Amino acid sequence: MVPKNPYEHPVNLRAYKKKKPTVLNTFVRDYQLWIMILPAIVVIFIFNYIPMYGIQLAFRDYNFAKGLTGGEWRGLFYFKQFFESYQFADLMKNTIVISLSTVVLSFPAPIILALLINQLRWKRAKKALQTTVYLPHFISIVVMVGLLNVLLSPNSGVIGHLLQSIGLGNVNLLGSTSTFVPVYVLSEIWQHCGWNSIIYLAALSTVDPQLYDASKIDGASRWQTIRNIEIPALIPTIIILFVLSMGSVLSTGFEKIFLMQNSLNLPVSEVISTYVYKIGIVSNQFSYSAAIGLFNTLINFFFLYTMNLVARKTSETSLW
Amino acid sequence: MKKSMSILAVLALGAGLLSGCGGSDEGSSESGKTTPDGKVKLTAIMTKHPLTQEFSKMEWLQKAEEKAGVEIEWQEVSADWGQKKGALLAGGDIPDLIIGPNAITDADYAQFPGLFEDMTPLITADAPNVQKMFDEKPETKAIATQLDGKIYGLPKYQRFWPDTTTRQYINKQWLDNLGLKEPTNWDELYDVLVAFKEKDANGNGDANDEIPMDFAPSGTGGFGAFMPTMLLGSQGITLTDNSGLGYFVEDGQVKNFFTDERYKDLVAFLHKCFAAGLINPEVFTQDYTKYQSVARGNGDTAAVGFTWGWEVTDRVGNTLAPQYESIAPLKETASSTDQLSWSYDYNSLNYGVNMVSLASTSKNKDAAMKFINELYDPTVSMQVLFGSLGTNIKDNGDGSYAVLPPEDKAMDPGTWKWTTSWADNGPMYISDSLKLELGTDMQSVGAQTEPLKAALDGIDKEKDVLPSMFIKYSVEDNNAMSLNNTAMLSLTMSKWAEWITKGGVEDQWAGYVDNVKKTGVDRNIEIIQKYYDDYMSKN
Amino acid sequence: MQLVQKKQKAVAHKRNFGEWMFDAVVFAICLLIFLSIVYPLYFVVIASISNSTLVSTGQVTIFPKDISFFGYSEIFKDQRIWTGYGNTILYTVLGTAVNLLFTLPAAYVLSRQEFRARRFIMFAFVVTLFFGGGLIPTYLLMKDLHLLNTMWVFILPFSVNVYNLIIARSFFESSIPKELYEAAAMDGCSHFRYFGSVVLPLSKAIVSVIGLYYLVAHWNDFFTGLIYIRSNDLQPLQIVLRDILLSNQVFSQGAGSGGAAGGYAQQYADQVKYGVIIVSTLPILLVYPFLQKYFDKGVMIGSVKG
Numbered sequence A: 001m002v003p004k005n006p007y008e009h010p011v012n013l014r015a016y017k018k019k020k021p022t023v024l025n026t027f028v029r030d031y032q033l034w035i036m037i038l039p040a041i042v043v044i045f046i047f048n049y050i051p052m053y054g055i056q057l058a059f060r061d062y063n064f065a066k067g068l069t070g071g072e073w074r075g076l077f078y079f080k081q082f083f084e085s086y087q088f089a090d091l092m093k094n095t096i097v098i099s100l101s102t103v104v105l106s107f108p109a110p111i112i113l114a115l116l117i118n119q120l121r122w123k124r125a126k127k128a129l130q131t132t133v134y135l136p137h138f139i140s141i142v143v144m145v146g147l148l149n150v151l152l153s154p155n156s157g158v159i160g161h162l163l164q165s166i167g168l169g170n171v172n173l174l175g176s177t178s179t180f181v182p183v184y185v186l187s188e189i190w191q192h193c194g195w196n197s198i199i200y201l202a203a204l205s206t207v208d209p210q211l212y213d214a215s216k217i218d219g220a221s222r223w224q225t226i227r228n229i230e231i232p233a234l235i236p237t238i239i240i241l242f243v244l245s246m247g248s249v250l251s252t253g254f255e256k257i258f259l260m261q262n263s264l265n266l267p268v269s270e271v272i273s274t275y276v277y278k279i280g281i282v283s284n285q286f287s288y289s290a291a292i293g294l295f296n297t298l299i300n301f302f303f304l305y306t307m308n309l310v311a312r313k314t315s316e317t318s319l320w
Numbered sequence B: 001m002k003k004s005m006s007i008l009a010v011l012a013l014g015a016g017l018l019s020g021c022g023g024s025d026e027g028s029s030e031s032g033k034t035t036p037d038g039k040v041k042l043t044a045i046m047t048k049h050p051l052t053q054e055f056s057k058m059e060w061l062q063k064a065e066e067k068a069g070v071e072i073e074w075q076e077v078s079a080d081w082g083q084k085k086g087a088l089l090a091g092g093d094i095p096d097l098i099i100g101p102n103a104i105t106d107a108d109y110a111q112f113p114g115l116f117e118d119m120t121p122l123i124t125a126d127a128p129n130v131q132k133m134f135d136e137k138p139e140t141k142a143i144a145t146q147l148d149g150k151i152y153g154l155p156k157y158q159r160f161w162p163d164t165t166t167r168q169y170i171n172k173q174w175l176d177n178l179g180l181k182e183p184t185n186w187d188e189l190y191d192v193l194v195a196f197k198e199k200d201a202n203g204n205g206d207a208n209d210e211i212p213m214d215f216a217p218s219g220t221g222g223f224g225a226f227m228p229t230m231l232l233g234s235q236g237i238t239l240t241d242n243s244g245l246g247y248f249v250e251d252g253q254v255k256n257f258f259t260d261e262r263y264k265d266l267v268a269f270l271h272k273c274f275a276a277g278l279i280n281p282e283v284f285t286q287d288y289t290k291y292q293s294v295a296r297g298n299g300d301t302a303a304v305g306f307t308w309g310w311e312v313t314d315r316v317g318n319t320l321a322p323q324y325e326s327i328a329p330l331k332e333t334a335s336s337t338d339q340l341s342w343s344y345d346y347n348s349l350n351y352g353v354n355m356v357s358l359a360s361t362s363k364n365k366d367a368a369m370k371f372i373n374e375l376y377d378p379t380v381s382m383q384v385l386f387g388s389l390g391t392n393i394k395d396n397g398d399g400s401y402a403v404l405p406p407e408d409k410a411m412d413p414g415t416w417k418w419t420t421s422w423a424d425n426g427p428m429y430i431s432d433s434l435k436l437e438l439g440t441d442m443q444s445v446g447a448q449t450e451p452l453k454a455a456l457d458g459i460d461k462e463k464d465v466l467p468s469m470f471i472k473y474s475v476e477d478n479n480a481m482s483l484n485n486t487a488m489l490s491l492t493m494s495k496w497a498e499w500i501t502k503g504g505v506e507d508q509w510a511g512y513v514d515n516v517k518k519t520g521v522d523r524n525i526e527i528i529q530k531y532y533d534d535y536m537s538k539n
Numbered sequence C: 001m002q003l004v005q006k007k008q009k010a011v012a013h014k015r016n017f018g019e020w021m022f023d024a025v026v027f028a029i030c031l032l033i034f035l036s037i038v039y040p041l042y043f044v045v046i047a048s049i050s051n052s053t054l055v056s057t058g059q060v061t062i063f064p065k066d067i068s069f070f071g072y073s074e075i076f077k078d079q080r081i082w083t084g085y086g087n088t089i090l091y092t093v094l095g096t097a098v099n100l101l102f103t104l105p106a107a108y109v110l111s112r113q114e115f116r117a118r119r120f121i122m123f124a125f126v127v128t129l130f131f132g133g134g135l136i137p138t139y140l141l142m143k144d145l146h147l148l149n150t151m152w153v154f155i156l157p158f159s160v161n162v163y164n165l166i167i168a169r170s171f172f173e174s175s176i177p178k179e180l181y182e183a184a185a186m187d188g189c190s191h192f193r194y195f196g197s198v199v200l201p202l203s204k205a206i207v208s209v210i211g212l213y214y215l216v217a218h219w220n221d222f223f224t225g226l227i228y229i230r231s232n233d234l235q236p237l238q239i240v241l242r243d244i245l246l247s248n249q250v251f252s253q254g255a256g257s258g259g260a261a262g263g264y265a266q267q268y269a270d271q272v273k274y275g276v277i278i279v280s281t282l283p284i285l286l287v288y289p290f291l292q293k294y295f296d297k298g299v300m301i302g303s304v305k306g
Helices: A011-016 A023-029 A031-059 A077-083 A088-106 A108-119 A123-133 A141-152 A158-165 A180-204 A209-217 A222-246 A255-260 A272-282 A286-315 B002-021 B059-068 B081-091 B106-111 B120-126 B128-136 B138-144 B172-178 B186-198 B228-235 B261-275 B288-295 B312-323 B346-350 B365-375 B378-386 B413-420 B440-457 B475-502 B505-518 B521-538 C002-047 C052-056 C070-076 C080-111 C118-130 C135-144 C162-175 C178-186 C191-202 C204-220 C223-228 C237-247 C269-285 C288-295 C299-305
Strands: B040-047 B070-077 B097-099 B153-157 B167-171 B211-213 B247-250 B253-256 B304-309 B324-326 B351-358 B393-395 B400-403 B435-437
Touching: A023 A031, A031 A077, A031 A286, A031 C080, A031 C118, A031 C135, A031 C191, A077 A286, A088 A108, A088 A180, A088 A272, A108 A123, A108 A180, A108 A222, A108 C002, A123 A180, A123 C002, A123 C288, A141 A158, A141 A180, A141 A255, A141 C002, A141 C269, A180 A222, A180 A255, A180 C002, A180 C162, A180 C204, A180 C288, A209 A222, A222 A286, A222 C002, A222 C162, A255 A272, A272 A286, A272 B475, A286 C118, B040 B365, B059 B070, B059 B365, B059 B378, B070 B365, B081 B106, B081 C135, B081 C223, B097 B365, B106 B475, B120 B128, B120 B365, B128 B138, B128 B365, B138 B153, B138 B351, B167 B172, B167 B312, B167 B440, B172 B186, B172 B312, B186 B211, B186 B261, B186 B304, B228 B261, B247 B521, B253 B521, B261 B475, B261 B505, B288 B304, B288 B312, B288 C052, B304 B312, B312 B324, B312 B440, B324 B440, B346 B351, B351 B365, B365 B378, B378 B393, B413 B440, B475 B505, B475 B521, B505 B521, C002 C269, C052 C269, C070 C237, C070 C269, C080 C118, C080 C162, C080 C191, C080 C204, C080 C237, C080 C269, C118 C162, C135 C223, C162 C204, C178 C191, C191 C204, C204 C237, C204 C269, C204 C288, C223 C237, C237 C269
Parallel strands: B040 B070, B040 B097, B211 B304, B400 B435
Antiparallel strands: B097 B351, B153 B351, B167 B304, B167 B324, B247 B253, B393 B400
16 A cells, blocks of 8 residues: 655645646745755756767767767667677676566565564664674675675685585586576675665654554554555655666676676676676777667666656656 | 755855866966976876886986986876776876876777877987887887877887796696606696596695696686697697787688687597596686685695696795696697697787877977986886886996895795886886896796797797787777677687586587677688788788 | 453463564574674675685685784875875765755755646756766866866765655655645745754654765765876875775786786785775774664654654
8 A cells, every 4th residue: 555645735735726827936936945956956957967968979980189079970870780799689688687687686675674674672683783784785896706706616615615515516606607697686685785775764764653552552463563554654765766776677787797707607697788898998989888878778768767657657656 | 044044055165166266276287397497397197007116216217307307297097097098088188198008009099189299200309219229129110100100109128028928837746746757748638637636646635635727717808828728739829929819820821719620629628627627616717816826725735736827936836836847838649740839928028019108288298208218228228127226126337237136025026026116017128238137036937938948939930920019900990800809709708618617519619610700700810811911021 | 441451461462472473583584684794794804814815715714814914004004095084084074965965955845746847857857867978078077167186076076866866855755744834834934944944853864864875975986086086185095995905906817927926915915805895994884873873763753743
């Protein structure tokens, strides 16, 4: 169940209800609101919108002498180059598999963790757990991959040994096409689940304590309390974050995948971002990488747009 | 109300900054002006090695600046130059000098026309030392000259480095413990490795802790040094600069070993070894650090039997080094008559392109060129490479010099060199007439190259070496080739690892060759052949 | 009344065992999570003081071996690290303040239903999450604004993070009871005052979260320093640490053509790698407990009622 948006029928709008206000009218009426939002508009316009002319590079050659907008117009040439490239199908497949499994598996994890932490009765344990789970977030990617290499090594790693002792044979978790995605996703969850649960914990903190009391009086079990009080309190946050996460169906991190790549897992670990890096490093393929980037963005934006539409139709919570 | 006031205050502050009254000092560089004592101020970026100390501590550099009458404001870059460079060049405001190994590439010169100065006239006017290098070693002029005949970047020549990066080591003590002979071909190598595996070769009572063979992790970007592609030399293939992308020359023909039957045989042999447990099972997943750590064994108990490396103490540490010896290239079979070969890396080890570039916007090009000239002075070049006279190099007084051992006893000579000076990252010309006695590290590299010498000397430099170092490709050809190579490597490197660990090379070979051809490898061979023929006809 | 209480007691009694089981299961799961997170962290700590060769060959598991503090002394002997700390603290504090000042009011405005431009502005903001001009135009912009090589480049550009803005907005939308503004508006309360004296105090939880997000982003930011800063005096901690890290990782890149070296640095390379994590993270860990109290149950509504 979804809580109703409290501002669906704001009372202070009663006066305007019959006649739609003109834009000018609202400017005068809402001048305070405009002042409050102005800094954000200015900053976003300057730093995000002004450089956007650079998107043209995806359709042009780069020409240093004539500037970014002066190169020869190539139309969809660089997009075609990408679609027709030998690796296109594999790149798309790998990228989608990795990013979708990351979204699907790592999205619910912090929600569950937040609910669990919230259920812990022993205050000290709660505090200890809460302060520990978010720590892995601060480990840099280089060290994270280093840790994976040390701990998962079949010859010498703690986890490698553990798996062998429970009879999982001599699987090299680091170098196999079937274990790359699980290792990647699980380590993502391990590293960021605690950090991502913070926002849910904050949302849980806003639940009215009277609601808990009431449900106790009703004789609700703990499980029912979670289902009827806590989850509904999280729903708006869940919807917003889910819609946002849909905007990254075609984005995978670059650095971690690149560092985890080796010749054994390459058939599943070569993704768009690592490909762009590889073609960029040998020669300055400005236009080609801009075109691939733009293609990526368009797909992501399409998914976000669609999800947002669905969210607005079904739940009244949406990005815009 | 307090809140809104502070919002407004911040807004005002922000607006003020954005409109440019923030008082930044960017753009007002001191470059081109002169100091009170008459020296010309210059700015420079150097992409130095991460180990290298601050330049203000390098005595030779202070003297060189002094002598050229310049005072340089250095920006020392030791990481992520690639990322920095793109924005810097596109932004157009570069310092007077950019120094570092291929810091600005040929592709950059082509892509950012007008940003760098054609040094040809300046060399004649201000740089007799550079001119001398061009005269004595004409190939240095060839690699400095772009396709349009202009010179934007100057090369280096460091003379002393060996013909190859990779040496081949076997644990002699293990051989002795087991009463075995040094292997001379692949079959004998296989038998030796089996013995290493099955018996307690290191004699510590555990028959299972020996790793018979280990090689450097072959990543996804092609091959490098210390990898088993060295064994292609057994079949008569001469790799050049490790032939990381597979391209090599045989009898004047450019080829790629990724589609060569001999490569198939090598993969099959390595799979036989891997299946028998003779190769470190982590060979494809370990990183270079681990590759090095593992070979250091445990105390004086060695862990690895047969491997490749630069120098033995670097490879296995000082404690274990005496157990190992460097051995000659192996034949494929006892009866094989192929001319033995090895990776020929002399060019990439001794020459370097685009070590220093000069901005066309520089306000004092003559002064900058005089400083460059200073770097190519015979005694300065020597100090660029090994460090300052006095602390790093001894002047024997009779016109000869000797590299001194490290002042810091805990360091080896290699690390010491990189720490105290620009070392291999600097522009330099070490002339063949310089009398310099090298440090212990270079001497032992030389000694350990001896077993390979017959094979290296037997290489036909005219017909079997790909002179990549000296060939300049056009931008279009370069871009086309790099896209094809990216696609090719992603296929070939994963098949390489898959076939060695799981097998299947015999069955899949034909289909694989077709796929490799689809990535455009033949087109690349054509391009390289065209440039190669062109180069050979001129030299 | 008495009847109700009796009934409650009976129910409570019956529930006891179930409750106890529930708690036990929750505790067990949490303990498992705790251990799986703590061990690798503990490993980072012991790896930072153990012999790196032993670490990478798997001989260090529970206790540090061949202890030395070479890694830390290597990190702290670099004088730049203190400048780096100073700069990073300055950029983080100032930057986060600017972020919050720009983001929170805007989030509030976008949460108001009667603000007619909200959907359009929201859409225009979300677009920037996806479409960008790339590094080169952005660099040229910074150059034109004279932000290159100044501390302001860490603070002003991108000071509104749309992602954080959205989170704050949806929090304001769903957690601030609508009756509050109606009551306040009837008393003639302006948006400024309502936001400052009602909304913000009620939103300590989200302000802490957004503040933490911004804070950590500033703390970890190394890209800005890498691209836009030339002078060493302005570099943040992360750049300094990265330099130190790299100078000790030389041997993981393949010695080959000349970096050839004996076992010297090899033995300590990883110490620096792990030590850097601890040095860079410790200060920011100290902040969390201060914010954590705002996530406790019922803090917000308690303050409304009280």
